[in-house]
Amino acid sequence: MKRILVVDDEESIRLLYKEELEEEGFVVEVARDGLEALEQLPLFKPDLITLDIKMPGLNGIETLKRIRETERQLPIVMCSAYGEYKQDLTTWASDAYVVKCADLTELKTTIRRLLGLL
Amino acid sequence: MSDHPNGYDLLKTTIELSVSSFPIETKLEKIFQCITNGFQSDRSLLLRPEMILKEGFLSRVIEEKKPLWVDEERPFKEDTILPEERDLVCPAFGCIPLSDENSIQGIIYIGFSKGRTFSSNETELLLLLAKEIGVTIRNDQLHRGADDDERRVRQLSTLWELNKALLTTVNFERIVHMTLTAITIGNGLGFNRAMLFLVDEKGHVVKGTMAVGPNSAEEAGTIWPALSQRSRNLSELVTQIESSTENHSVLNSIVKEIQIPLEDGQCIISKTVLEGRPFNIRFPLGEEEWVQTRCERGCHLSSEVGCYVGEHLSRDPKVYAFATVPLWGKGKVIGVILVDNLFNQDTITDEDIRYLTMFASQAGLAIENTLLYRNLEEIHQELKEAQTFLVHREKMAALGELSTSIAHEIRNPLVSIGGFARRLDRALPADASEKRYTRTIVKEVERVENILSNVLTYTKEEAICLKMLDLREVIEESLSMISEGLRNGGIQLMKSFSDQIPPVKGDYYQLKQAFFNLVSNAYESMRGEGKLSIRIHPYKKNGVSWVGVEVEDTGGGIDPEALHHIFNPFYTTKDNRLGLGLPIIHKIVTSHQGQIEVNNHPGTGATFILTFPAQEVREK
Numbered sequence: 226m227k228r229i230l231v232v233d234d235e236e237s238i239r240l241l242y243k244e245e246l247e248e249e250g251f252v253v254e255v256a257r258d259g260l261e262a263l264e265q266l267p268l269f270k271p272d273l274i275t276l277d278i279k280m281p282g283l284n285g286i287e288t289l290k291r292i293r294e295t296e297r298q299l300p301i302v303m304c305s306a307y308g309e310y311k312q313d314l315t316t317w318a319s320d321a322y323v324v325k326c327a328d329l330t331e332l333k334t335t336i337r338r339l340l341g342l343l
Numbered sequence: 344m345s346d347h348p349n350g351y352d353l354l355k356t357t358i359e360l361s362v363s364s365f366p367i368e369t370k371l372e373k374i375f376q377c378i379t380n381g382f383q384s385d386r387s388l389l390l391r392p393e394m395i396l397k398e399g400f401l402s403r404v405i406e407e408k409k410p411l412w413v414d415e416e417r418p419f420k421e422d423t424i425l426p427e428e429r430d431l432v433c434p435a436f437g438c439i440p441l442s443d444e445n446s447i448q449g450i451i452y453i454g455f456s457k458g459r460t461f462s463s464n465e466t467e468l469l470l471l472l473a474k475e476i477g478v479t480i481r482n483d484q485l486h487r488g489a490d491d492d493e494r495r496v497r498q499l500s501t502l503w504e505l506n507k508a509l510l511t512t513v514n515f516e517r518i519v520h521m522t523l524t525a526i527t528i529g530n531g532l533g534f535n536r537a538m539l540f541l542v543d544e545k546g547h548v549v550k551g552t553m554a555v556g557p558n559s560a561e562e563a564g565t566i567w568p569a570l571s572q573r574s575r576n577l578s579e580l581v582t583q584i585e586s587s588t589e590n591h592s593v594l595n596s597i598v599k600e601i602q603i604p605l606e607d608g609q610c611i612i613s614k615t616v617l618e619g620r621p622f623n624i625r626f627p628l629g630e631e632e633w634v635q636t637r638c639e640r641g642c643h644l645s646s647e648v649g650c651y652v653g654e655h656l657s658r659d660p661k662v663y664a665f666a667t668v669p670l671w672g673k674g675k676v677i678g679v680i681l682v683d684n685l686f687n688q689d690t691i692t693d694e695d696i697r698y699l700t701m702f703a704s705q706a707g708l709a710i711e712n713t714l715l716y717r718n719l720e721e722i723h724q725e726l727k728e729a730q731t732f733l734v735h736r737e738k739m740a741a742l743g744e745l746s747t748s749i750a751h752e753i754r755n756p757l758v759s760i761g762g763f764a765r766r767l768d769r770a771l772p773a774d775a776s777e778k779r780y781t782r783t784i785v786k787e788v789e790r791v792e793n794i795l796s797n798v799l800t801y802t803k804e805e806a807i808c809l810k811m812l813d814l815r816e817v818i819e820e821s822l823s824m825i826s827e828g829l830r831n832g833g834i835q836l837m838k839s840f841s842d843q844i845p846p847v848k849g850d851y852y853q854l855k856q857a858f859f860n861l862v863s864n865a866y867e868s869m870r871g872e873g874k875l876s877i878r879i880h881p882y883k884k885n886g887v888s889w890v891g892v893e894v895e896d897t898g899g900g901i902d903p904e905a906l907h908h909i910f911n912p913f914y915t916t917k918d919n920r921l922g923l924g925l926p927i928i929h930k931i932v933t934s935h936q937g938q939i940e941v942n943n944h945p946g947t948g949a950t951f952i953l954t955f956p957a958q959e960v961r962e963k
Contacts, residue, residue: 237759244766279751306754308799325754327761327788 227340228252230271232262232288233304234280238325242275245329245334259283263291271299273340276319277330278305286316293318300339304332350468353381357472361479370479378453378472382465385433387453387842389441389476395450399425404438405447410470411438414460434458437466439473441480448480501532503700509709513716516553522706526682532699534682534691538598539611539670541678541710542605549612551601554594557686576794606929611667615679621668621696666691668703672711680706750795757795761788797860797927811846811958812854814879814890821858822877825866832871841880845957847890857931860893860924861951868898868949881957888957895950901943909941930955 229251231242236279239255246253254269256262260278274292278285290299303310303319310316321335337343356377360370371389378387395401400421404411413419414435424432431438435455441448451473461469512518519539526537536556539811540549603612611622665683669676680703682693764784771778822836847854865875876895881888901909910929928951932939937955944950 235755235759237763241759241766244703245762306758307750308796325758325763326792327758327785329762329765337537 226252227272227342228254228269229336230254230256230262230265230269230274232259232274232279232280232285234258235277238277242329242332244331249333251336259285259288259291262288266292266296273300273302273321273336275302275304275336278303278307278310278316286310289316289318302332302335302339306312347409349381350464350471352450353377353468356469357475357598361475367483370483371476373515374476374479378469379581380455382469382911384453390438390452392447392449395447396425397426398423399428401428401431401438404450405440405442408440408442409475410440410466411743412461412466413437425679427792435461437461437469439469439471441477443477443481448477457554498698498701502698502705505702506705506709513713515710515713515717517705518709518713518745520555522680522710523553524633525679525702525706526699527555532682532695534695534699534700535684535686535689536594536682538594538681539678540598540601540603540681541670544615547605549605549616551598552678554592554598556592556594558593562716592801601631612679612681615667615669616676619669619671619676621666621700623664623666623691623693623696625664627691656924658743664688664691666696666699667839668696668700670703670707670710672707677707677711677714696823747799750799753791754795757788757792761785761792764788793863796856797924809848809850812849812851813844814854814892814955815840815844817851817854818858818862818877818879818892821855821862824855824859825863834866834869834872835874837874839880842958843881844879844890845881845888845959847935847955848958849955853931854935857928857953858892858894860928861953862962865894865896865898865922865951870898873897873948889954890957892953892955893950894953895948897948900945900947900949901941903943903945906941906943910939 229246231239231246231253233239233255234257239257240320243253243255254265254271260283262274262276263283269291269334276285276288280288285303285305289303292299292301301318302319302321302323303316304323304325306325308324310322316322320339323332323335326332334343347855357374360373360377362371365373375387375389378384390401395405400411400423403421413432417433430748431452431454433454433456435458437451437453439451441451451469453469485857508521508525509518512521521683523537523539526534536554538554538556541552542549603610605616611624615622620847665681667679670678670680680697680699683692761784764781768778768781768785771781862875862877869875874897876893878891878893878895880891881890882891909925929939932953932955935955937953939954942950942952
């Protein structure tokens with residue numbers, strides 16, 4: 226069972242992602258912002274992280290940097306309403322970038338690809 | 344001397360004739376007949392001033408202002424008789440000078456072939472008669488002057504009326520039509536037909552601008568009287584004609600096609616411009632005169648105006664008179680007015696030409712003013728467009744900022760709404776009636792998401808990431824983005840991609856977006872039924888390689904009225920869609936140095952043709 230950590234400041238998004246991904250057979254944990262994500266990291270030991278960018282406190286880009294300080298191999302999917310950061314150097318360290326969309330197909334495909342499940 | 348002339352009768356008749364309505368020549372003829380008869384003389388007549396030669400005895404009579412009587416008692420003593428005067432010298436004659444302070448009217452002469460003596464009664468009677476004749480002649484001169492004045496006043500008031508009409512508008516077409524109407528209208532200048540030619544801006548050609556005139560003599564007979572009856576005032580009449588009759592005459596369309604190079608040549612039109620003077624081409628009397636007016640150019644004018652004979656003589660060119668006057672603007676000839684009397688064959692007099700020239704000088708200024716005004720209007724229009732464009736740019740910039748922030752705020756809730764609606768949809772049993780609701784939510788959220796990405800693409804100057812792209816792949820990707828709702832219908836997709844497609848340098852995401860918009864528009868236009876053909880092929884134009892992408896649908900085409908607006912942002916024929924689809928395509932294509940064209944077949948479908956410059960492929 227692969228474990229996924231969903232980091233998003235919006236409760237409804239966290240709920241949606243959790244339910245959808247659990248339905249796909251993943252074990253899902255959620256974090257409200259970057260700091261919470263960093264706390265969860267050693268406890269939950271996820272196989273993949275979905276990371277929102279615009280969050281209060283520690284934003285996605287800062288969080289990405291902090292995670293990469295220790296976790297070089299952990300797959301991280303940036304997940305944002307903004308498309309602008311897609312080709313941006315600020316997210317180069319992530320493994321994928323998905324623009325938020327009600328249709329989660331793209332997200333799910335990306336996750337499976339990164340986890341080698343395709 | 345048997346019977347003396349009846350002085351009373353003679354005077355009475357003379358006075359009666361003097362006040363009669365006969366022309367002056369007839370009056371004088373009858374008066375002198377009476378005098379000749381009354382005096383039983385051989386002849387009596389008026390020697391006009393031009394017949395009185397210097398240094399002759401007649402001139403002395405005028406100088407002395409005294410009558411000369413020659414009879415048996417008073418012999419002729421003059422020694423200076425000019426040969427021309429010899430005929431007047433006879434046994435008895437009288438010469439009475441007619442003159443006043445200002446002018447000489449002549450000499451009254453009465454001659455007898457037999458000797459006689461003038462009685463004092465007779466000389467007095469003749470003096471009285473002479474006085475009366477003098478009055479008659481003077482009256483006639485005054486009368487004639489008054490007639491001339493009256494005619495001039497009438498002409499001037501007509502001109503004034505016409506000019507008044509010209510002042511009612513600055514519209515070019517109207518002014519020109521009114522000018523020509525004024526020239527042809529019966530109580531205006533009264534020519535049968537009038538044509539206007541204007542020198543083009545660069546001054547190289549004279550162009551036919553408008554012609555007014557009936558197509559036939561019958562038509563000429565019906566139009567003007569009918570119009571003249573409708574209104575009293577000439578300026579009203581001219582304005583009325585302009586607004587009531589469309590100028591679709593055959594002559595007008597012929598004249599509009601005429602273009603005459605402005606160079607020294609035989610053409611009467613260019614001659615009028617270059618020499619700046621009127622030409623009155625009268626009826627040719629013989630072959631010789633034809634040669635003067637004939638032109639070998641054979642333009643359309645030659646078939647209308649008799650400025651051409653030569654080899655087409657058999658075609659019977661209309662032989663008639665016409666005249667041209669230059670149209671003066673400020674300090675230069677801006678055109679030519681050509682008039683003729685094709686139908687009533689009236690001679691064009693020099694007076695007509697003078698009159699027309701006077702009118703043309705006014706009309707010329709009016710026409711020049713409208714031309715200037717028209718230029719001004721054009722420039723004004725351009726300025727207005729530029730301003731609109733600027734305002735639009737600013738609006739778009741403001742919209743960009745606003746919409747980017749709003750779009751992002753909206754995206755998150757949309758993800759939840761759409762995402763949960765999908766979950767609900769999946770949770771419902773396949774036959775649940777509520778599935779309709781969940782599907783609607785899913786579909787509508789998808790639409791809003793599309794609008795959002797369109798707004799973001801249009802307003803944001805996205806950093807373009809240029810790569811070598813294979814357009815076939817980009818289009819396949821766009822096609823895969825088309826939602827299933829649109830794809831699963833009775834729409835047949837025909838793909839025809841060439842094997843060898845050179846790469847195109849471009850931004851993958853932008854091009855994907857452009858093709859996605861294009862293809863989904865095509866799908867939507869067909870409403871579930873039809874044929875969508877997508878073709879990609881390389882081609883060369885002017886030695887440059889291009890890749891062409893054609894998207895052809897059978898969705899009924901674009902409303903021709905809307906065709907000019909389809910690339911304008913926010914213009915849409917589908918009222919529930921934000922009209923950014925095509926403007927975005929346009930923006931993306933042009934930012935890739937590409938071109939977009941539409942082949943529209945209203946009622947059938949439309950083909951969008953996108954072309955992109957191809958990149959050189961290095962041979963391995």
